[in-house]
Amino acid sequence: NAGVMQNPRHLVRRRGQEARLRCSPMKGHSHVYWYRQLPEEGLKFMVYLQKENIIDESGMPKERFSAEFPKEGPSILRIQQVVRGDSAAYFCASSPLGLDTEAFFGQGTRLTVV
Amino acid sequence: GESVGLHLPTLSVQEGDNSIINCAYSNSASDYFIWYKQESGKGPQFIIDIRSNMDKRQGQRVTVLLNKTVKHLSLQIAATQPGDSAVYFCAETGAGGTSYGKLTFGQGTILTVHP
Numbered sequence: 001n002a003g004v005m006q007n008p009r010h011l012v013r014r015r016g017q018e019a020r021l022r023c024s025p026m027k028g029h030s031h032v033y034w035y036r037q038l039p040e041e042g043l044k045f046m047v048y049l050q051k052e053n054i055i056d057e058s059g060m061p062k063e064r065f066s067a068e069f070p071k072e073g074p075s076i077l078r079i080q081q082v083v084r085g086d087s088a089a090y091f092c093a094s095s096p097l098g099l100d101t102e103a104f105f106g107q108g109t110r111l112t113v114v
Numbered sequence: 115g116e117s118v119g120l121h122l123p124t125l126s127v128q129e130g131d132n133s134i135i136n137c138a139y140s141n142s143a144s145d146y147f148i149w150y151k152q153e154s155g156k157g158p159q160f161i162i163d164i165r166s167n168m169d170k171r172q173g174q175r176v177t178v179l180l181n182k183t184v185k186h187l188s189l190q191i192a193a194t195q196p197g198d199s200a201v202y203f204c205a206e207t208g209a210g211g212t213s214y215g216k217l218t219f220g221q222g223t224i225l226t227v228h229p
Contacts, residue, residue, distance in 0.1 A: 004157075035217075040222075041222075042205075043158065043217070045216050103217070105157035
């Protein structure tokens with residue numbers, strides 16, 4: 001059973017470009033969470049999605065960031081017009097149920113904005 | 115806002131020693147606590163969890179202690195090995211009704227094990 005798969009592992013974008021980060025949850029998991037980790041800091045919650053629904057986006061910046069989890073295919077975290085401050089590691093986690101279950105993390109996508 | 119924090123940012127131990135990593139949390143209504151291990155360039159890896167109705171839980175070589183009175187959480191690693199070197203995070207979920215996937219992480223403690 002493959003774990004949570006994120007790609008790409010490393011992504012370099014110039015300021016003003018768009019970044020698309022993909023996350024395929026573990027088989028059987030319908031709940032996905034995105035986190036951001038700045039260097040030498042803990043992970044910060046961004047958004048919680050179920051298939052075709054955003055459940056909690058309280059950690060998402062108000063502008064330029066969006067997330068989706070379509071009925072088919074991976075969850076996508078999209079960052080428009082990237083700035084240097086967006087450089088970070090972005091982690092996706094998945095769980096089979098929203099409540100009372102452990103979330104499993106992927107290996108992350110390291111975004112570098114130059 | 116609510117936060118989870120760690121007392122010690124770094125910890126160096128000799129191989130074979132026991133390690134204790136501490137964590138303070140501020141949300142007294144937190145239901146569930148988890149310790150994660152993160153190696154360089156990798157995602158967080160679940161180590162052990164504990165619910166708020168427990169004060170101790172043991173795993174293989176690891177023990178988590180929860181003191182709700184002082185809102186303190188600790189991770190004990192027995193017979194620490196070089197492979198245990200990593201950053202350790204405590205994390206907590208909110209009160210009942212909050213998704214367990216929505217976690218508040220502490221800053222992290224760097225554990226270095228010397229052979």
